[in-house]
Amino acid sequence: MIEVNPQDYDIVLKIKDESDIAVSRQMAKNFAQKMNFSLADVTKIATAVSELARNIYRYAKEGYIYIRKKEAGPEKATTIEILACDRGPGIENVELAVSGGYTTSERSLGLGLAGIRRLMDSFHIESEVGKGTAVIVEKRRRAF
Amino acid sequence: MKSKVVPTIKLYDYLLVPIQIELDDNTVERLQMQILHEIHENDVRGIIIDVSMVDVIDSYISFVLSETAGMAKAMGCHTVLCGIQPQVALTLAQMGIRLKDIITARSLEDAIDILDELD
Numbered sequence: 001m002i003e004v005n006p007q008d009y010d011i012v013l014k015i016k017d018e019s020d021i022a023v024s025r026q027m028a029k030n031f032a033q034k035m036n037f038s039l040a041d042v043t044k045i046a047t048a049v050s051e052l053a054r055n056i057y058r059y060a061k062e063g064y065i066y067i068r069k070k071e072a073g074p075e076k077a078t079t080i081e082i083l084a085c086d087r088g089p090g091i092e093n094v095e096l097a098v099s100g101g102y103t104t105s106e107r108s109l110g111l112g113l114a115g116i117r118r119l120m121d122s123f124h125i126e127s128e129v130g131k132g133t134a135v136i137v138e139k140r141r142r143a144f
Numbered sequence: 145m146k147s148k149v150v151p152t153i154k155l156y157d158y159l160l161v162p163i164q165i166e167l168d169d170n171t172v173e174r175l176q177m178q179i180l181h182e183i184h185e186n187d188v189r190g191i192i193i194d195v196s197m198v199d200v201i202d203s204y205i206s207f208v209l210s211e212t213a214g215m216a217k218a219m220g221c222h223t224v225l226c227g228i229q230p231q232v233a234l235t236l237a238q239m240g241i242r243l244k245d246i247i248t249a250r251s252l253e254d255a256i257d258i259l260d261e262l263d
């Protein structure tokens with residue numbers, strides 16, 4: 001699994017209550033606004049973080065979301081990176097979980113992971129059954 | 145019934161639900177129960193949910209709103225969602241979320257016109 005040093009990040013959020021989902025969404029929104037993302041991208045980022053936080057709460061009970069600003073690629077594009085990780089049950093069939101419309105939860109559309117992938121520029125997932133799940137997503141700031 | 149999550153307004157035969165608070169999972173679930181109770185108690189023919197102040201609607205909130213509309217439908221009541229912000233519409237569409245059982249309207253006036261024309 002991914003090794004994380006919390007000191008490398010601007011925001012560290014512990015998810016252990018249902019209310020932490022809304023808190024993480026607000027924090028991500030404020031941070032993306034501060035980074036001067038467009039309103040549309042701020043909304044996409046906040047929505048993606050909301051989905052990630054809910055997945056942690058729903059399937060792993062607790063975990064962390066790390067957020068940082070960085071310069072990515074040769075053109076040093078300003079980018080937001082979000083890492084969500086937990087030591088939960090892991091995902092048996094990652095491909096299926098990411099494909100959309102599939103869920104193991106009763107009250108769900110099964111669009112969380114697939115939706116996050118569509119909203120962000122890059123999407124990386126690592127999951128091991130019995131060990132946990134880590135999702136890393138990024139979004140570059142567009143010139144506008 | 146416990147205190148209301150969202151203060152609602154009865155307008156003609158309709159129930160106006162203006163959401164002006166942050167929707168966390170617990171709040172949206174309580175709102176669902178509140179709406180169903182109010183349909184039952186107030187003889188409502190249509191619900192208008194105004195989300196013009198809501199700046200994030202994720203998959204679970206969408207799911208509960210659609211589910212509420214489905215339940216309202218079972219009680220003989222249409223549900224109209226109005227005032228979705230452009231960036232929220234963009235996000236929902238990109239995620240592939242469809243608001244099942246929900247009629248959408250541009251504004252509150254538009255929502256009332258739509259409900260007036262139904263049945």
